[in-house]
Amino acid sequence: MSAKQNIGILVGEPCVPVANIIAKILADNGYRKIAYSTDRDEIFVILKKRETDIALLDFDLAVADRFELIDRIATDRELYHLPLLLMGRGASAAMVAEALRLGGRDYINKPFTPYLLMVRIEKILFGPREPIRRTIFKEKGVNGPDATHPELTPRSEHVTLQIEQARKLYEEGLNLLELRKYDRAIAKFAAAVRVHMLYPEAYVGLAEAFRGQGNLERWGQFMSKAAETCAWLDRDAAASDIFAKTRKLDATAPNPFKTVADHMAGQRNASELERLYTRALELDPHNDAVRLALARVHMEAGRRDEAAGVLSQLSSRGDVPEELRELVLSVTRADARATASTGARVDFIETAAAFDGPEKRRVKRIPLAEYAARLPQREQNFHMIDASALGVSFKHGGESFEIGEELVFDLVSMSGVKVRKMGAVVRRVTPLVVGCELQGLSQDQKEQYAGVIPCDESGEGASG
CATH class of the missing domain: 2.40.10.220 (predicted glycosyltransferase like domains)
Structure with a gap:
């Protein structure tokens, strides 16, 4: 039996249809221990039972009355380390930043895809452990844990068991791979990623097993999946290395940073999208689709000059899409006006x-x-x-x-x-x-x- 069934998840979502969709997504991915509530006091009572490993909270519910619910959780000596995934719909960047500063672990914008939701949940549960924010104790005048000693987010017994189960399956797959028992190795690696979807080493194992069978197409697919997973986990160097290896045999291999950024389209996280598309362009500077995507993100963030700079290589070939041509022209005109205002002559x-x-x-x-x-x-x-x-x-x-x-x-x-x-x-x-x-x-x-x-x-x- 998978340890996922014992991982506790609280869903604090006042919209019943949305809560039902989230419940189905979680069930489809093996999670069964799910609690629901739309009342802040009841949510706190459920959390105090200490059977919850992650809380998915509606943003408006969490920040109501000056972040009252987040404050209560973040200043509680038993709950301050509990990861909170906040789910909002068009929340302002300033409000999101404040909620994350006070104790939220991550924010996801509605509507979201099932894949994106599960990536964010499993990154929190199984990804790298992060330092716990404790500034809230000092700000609220609450006696909290000793802040002089760094503390990483703890993992519950059930989460630890899940990670160990995935690692055991992966190691068994490696042993079978060395024995060239490719079919059995594939089964083990596939089981590992079902237990832990953000396990890049297991995807590499799948790729190598398929290559052992002479199936280079499947090798390329799983190497690309490994690179994408590394990008999700902020392991940028590993993502770049795997992509470079894959591109040597598969010229059509997708750029992992672009793949992740594309999944995050509509998430209203301009800084993260700029970072991802910038990394994608560094990795593949001749990819016009990446260049256009980065320019659009710069535009949405109000950085017109950066957008024009990104588009300059396309403009020299006349490849700028119609909706972005005016951008290049307007920045050029503005630059000319700025030059003229300094006393330099344009004509x-x-x-x-x-x-x-x-x-x-x-x-x-x-x-x-x-x-x-x-x-x-x-x-x-x-x-x-x-x-x-x-x-x-x-x-x-x-x-x-x-x-x-x-x-x-x-x-x-x-x-x-x-x-x-x-x-x-x-x-x-x-x-x-x-x-x-x-x-x-x-x-x-x-x-x-x-x-x-x-x-x-x-x-x-x-x-x-």
Whole structure:
């Protein structure tokens, strides 16, 4: 018999249909010892019996009357360590943060999928133990446990038995795997993940057993599941390593951080989604779907410049979706207005012409759509935006450039190299564009560059 049947769960949900859905999800996953209540006093009485391993509480119920229920639980010497999973519907970020600070372990937004609910529950029950927050004792003037000694969240006997049962099944599977008894090993590993769904080592065991049978498709599926599970458990390095191994044999393997972030869509947790999609993009920088997802999360969080920066590589290829194109254009316009307000010129730059002495003149910036700057040290071509007598601008495509960075580049076109090894220094970086001042050009380079820039409207070239 699985120890799950003895793990106590309290559901404090005033909406009966929602409570019934939660009960079915728990029963389908092997949990049987479930108590229900919609009254705060009754919830506290049930918890005081100390038969509950985790409480699932409706957010409004938990925070009513200035967090009265959370306070009572968090300041009780017998209950302060009890994990609380709060379930809300569109609660404000500030309220959620305060509820978690006072004693809640996690928050999940309604509606949620059965998979997401079970991941959050089993991460709390079987995942890494966390330090217990005790600030509430001091704030409320309550004598609590000695805060000078770190204390991790305890596990009940039933939770510990469940973990040990999963580990025993996993070790039996490993022994069978070494003996190449693949069918029996698969059965053991599968039983382990039924007992403990967030067990990445067991998924790796399943993958290796299927590979032993020559089934690489199933190997890839379970390796991807192992990587995803590591991402759920915040084991980012392990998730990245497993993903890298899987991608060597399966180019279609899903990005684990994107998978987790996609499951959390609609959870109103912008900071966590930004973290996950950022990790996903670091792991797979050429994945346009990840780039678009991260840009949308930045937009929802009000970070338009970050969104435009993420989209810059797509914008250089014209791949930005219609609903996000205005974002790129608006950020570019705002950047231009900010530049103009500092005294810099957008359409013309006031400078001493580099090619004809100290004469002061207005040098028009010329669009150069057919040209690119090729930076050998970066092994990449960057699409040119415009050029003047003293400088050039090009799209950086998401690459990192620093103010003051010295560059050497070839000015190239479809017909070949126009000017080789031009020197420049980075003077301006925006989410889309790098602006550089030319420096150290030889006379030959100046003449070649002057031949590239077309005449302005008055018939004069850039060099006068």
